[in-house]
Amino acid sequence: MWRFIGTRVAMGALTIWVTTMLVTLLIHAVPGDPVQIMYAQSQGTTPEQIEQVRRSLGLDRSIPVQYLMYLERLFQGDLGNTIRGGQPVLEVIMQRLPNTLVLAVASMFIAIVIGVPIGFLAAYREGTIVDIGLMVLAIAGISMPHFWLGLMLLFFFALELGWLPVSGNGPMNLILPALTLGLSNAAIFARLTRSSMIDVMNQDFVQTAFAKGLPKAIVLRRHVLRAGLLPVVTMMGLQFAFMMGGAIVVENIFSWNGVGRMAVEAIFQRDYPIIQGFILTFSVVVVVVAIAVDALYAVLDPRIRRA
Amino acid sequence: MSSVLLSVRDLSVTHGSGTRAVPLVHSVNFDLARGQILSIVGESGSGKSMTSKALMGLLPPNVTATGEAQFRGANLLDKNIAPPRGTGIGLIFQEPMTALTPVLTIGMQLTEAMVVHGLADARDAKARAIQMLERVGIPNPKQRMTQYPHELSGGMRQRVMIAMMMLLEPDILIADEPTTALDVTVQAQILDLLRDIVRDTDVGLILITHDMGVVAEMAEDVMVMKAGRVVEAGSVHQIFQAPGDAYTRALLDAVPSVETASVDSKPTDSQALLSIRHLSKTFSGGRAFGIAASVTRAVDDVSLDIMPGETLALVGESGSGKSTLGRILARLTKADKGNVTLAGTDLLSLEGAPLRQERRKIQMIFQDPYASLDPRQSVGAAIAEPIKIQTTLSKADRAKRVAQLLSRVGLTPDMASRFPHEFSGGQRQRVSIARAIAAGPELIIADEPTSALDVSIQAQILDLLSDLKSENGLTMLFISHDLAVVRQVADRIAVMRAGRILEFGPTEAVWASPRHPYTKALIDAAPVPDPSRKRSARAHALDTFPMTPLIEAAPGHWVAL
Secondary structure, eight states: OHHHHHHHHHHHHHHHHHHHHHHHHHHHHSSSOHHHHHTTTSSOOOHHHHHHHHHHTTTTSOHHHHHHHHHHHHHTTOOOBOTTTOOBHHHHHHHHHHHHHHHHHHHHHHHHHHHHHHHHHHHHTTTSHHHHHHHHHHHHHHHSOHHHHHHHHIIIIIIISOOSOSSSSSHHHHHHHHHHHHHHHHHHHHHHHHHHHHHHHTSHHHHHHHHTTOOHHHIIIIIIHHHHTHHHHHHHHHHHHHHHHHHHHHHHHTTOOSHHHHHHHHHHTTOHHHHHHHHHHHHHHHHHHHHHHHHHHHHHOHHHHOO | OOOEEEEEEEEEEEESOGGGOEEEEEEEEEEEETTOEEEEEOOTTSSHHHHHHHHHTOOOTTEEEEEEEEETTEETTOTTSOOOBTTTEEEEOSOTTTSSOTTSOHHHHHHHHHHHTTSSOHHHHHHHHHHHHHHTTOSSHHHHTTSOGGGSOHHHHHHHHHHHHHTTOOSEEEEESTTTTSOHHHHHHHHHHHHHHHHHHOOEEEEEESOHHHHHHHOSEEEEEETTEEEEEEEHHHHHHSOOSHHHHHHHHHSOOSSOOOOOOOOOOSOOSEEEEEEEEEEEESOBTTBOSEEEEEEEEEEEEEOTTOEEEEEOOTTSSHHHHHHHHTTSSOOSEEEEEETTEESTTOOHHHHHHHHTTEEEEOSOTTTSSOTTSOHHHHHHHHHHHHOOOOHHHHHHHHHHHHHHTTOOGGGGGSOGGGSOHHHHHHHHHHHHHHTOOSEEEEESTTTTSOHHHHHHHHHHHHHHHHHHOOEEEEEESOHHHHHHHOSEEEEEETTEEEEEEEHHHHHHSOOSHHHHHHHHHSOOSOTTSOOOSOOOOTTOOOOOOOEEEETTEEEOO
């Protein structure tokens, strides 16, 4: 068990290390001179100023040296300063990251609480009108783009009914963006749960459980659900990464003050230090979630633990 | 012995309803008494499993049972009555590897039904489960309770399964092919256990099987089924000595008997076609950062020669390394050490074009004809593929060759345009054979080619293989776990265990005077299709066989002793 998790942590560290390299290279991937592009929109910057920025970013050195400098600063907790305003990037990100995490976790919660029971019910009623109806709903949910669903929810619940605020930050403001992200993911979980449960129900050990005379409720809860949830747990890890990505769109619709919105602003303003910091933070979050999911998987499936 | 437990009258099982109804079982009648062992015999599709599922109320949706099955004063087939699953009738399945829930502990699975049925409270259930594990011959029962199914071997899992069902104190136990998925030595142990349980608890046992050897060994009464009908029923002696029905006779004839040898081996002094020297292959499990946690020696310093025109059988149980050896020869797996030469060419060092050249000379036939043919490729295309790759024949000539090959393996040329799902298992295996011989190989590696087939089909495929051998001079490495089958086809036998060859020699010599205790154990464990000669000796403890280098005990007969 611990060796399994140890391996995962090491692989995660490797992933983050590769990300740091890509982040350093990112600034060079843009055609043209990065500093000039950064300042293209602002008037009256003198060549001396540009030269100074270039030096402060270390862009006058060779790429390996730049990378080592970047790593050195990284280990000191320094992600650089924003170009607009000159605040420490780490501070800016940390101010907003909790908002995004709250949104992602709330969405994940909604997705699971709605999606898994629907999938389970559809599997239980496989082939009936209930099953077909739920799955049509699920396809509709998957097909609907975030921005459209978000706008529709906004229109009905905030503008027409006036139940919920249109935008801002606060517990009530969380509901609509979380629903937007959560519902489309619920549809994915519903479909996956359904097919996984149907798969498990056809397995021999379910027959064994019935042959022992166990009531259907116990067979489903104890024997089917746990085995059937394994693929769903894997999907949770993958979907969490997608949710962080989806947050970028949804945060902008609902003016939710998270890192996604910050990243979009930074991209428009060519604020490279923020973009680099954002990518790195994002990858750390995704890796941490993936490790947590693997650990959960090991708890659920004894075969993974390897005695 | 006389009290009737279960009385089945006019049991029929039907799939679908109305005009599209397909009968699966026709009007079956039988009685089962306490302490009686009744065997239902039949090949796939005979309806033997459907009969047991009907009694358990476990029929798939869309399948209905009619008739009467009186048990404890009620009709089991009455839909308004809850079937006495577990507490009345226990069911043991064929495949112990998948019949236990992988995510729950053994203890949980043993005790839960006792608690649900109110037979015991949680603590009492645990104590009884440990006792029962001990009873079915599982060492360290306390420890096993906290383990998961994947930590146990197939034989151990089948014991757990038996314990699980017996804990519910049923009157009837239905065992559906309980040993088919197990090695022959383990099969002997499980059959012993089942017989002991019947004797000690007076449970009535319905043993469903396709194996006449198992029937002869276990049953008192036999019911032979074919295509949903009972073709013959009677005592085991009656059935074996004076089978009344043609199908029963055919079934008995099809059993590869350990008594009759059909191979006349001709010793050859010629050069070996294939020669294996000091071949080794290890697999490592639990790899983390390139450091292996456990190492399995799948093939351990094996040396063998295969003479042109002979059939060499590689016999062993699961995990013996016999399939790995076959795969190394076909270059499907890489060896760690040693070398293999085919007619003087070093096989293992070849790469690229020369390797493709040599590949033509070695072809494989796999065990499962359902998985070894591409479902989206017509069988004609499947057979033509190796011809296309390995020869320069024109399209028309290829078609002609495919037609020839199909007739050669007992199919008709017009079948070339059909797809695998339109064929039965036996026919598919014929297609696999046609594909293997299509490019004119020098050596065929047949890995359990008949293990997935019914006995009557198995006999036909074995006949086909020996025809090909005598007419085309085919050289074959025949990998199998079944000594009786091997005896029928092989000139020489190599017995393998834990990656090593323990005994090696002419088939008759190994058979008549086995020198290694493991070979003896294997021969002893094989059920003999003769009810008057029930096997008495218990299977040997399996961990204590000598595994020294081979010495020549008699001319051409080598043994590791």
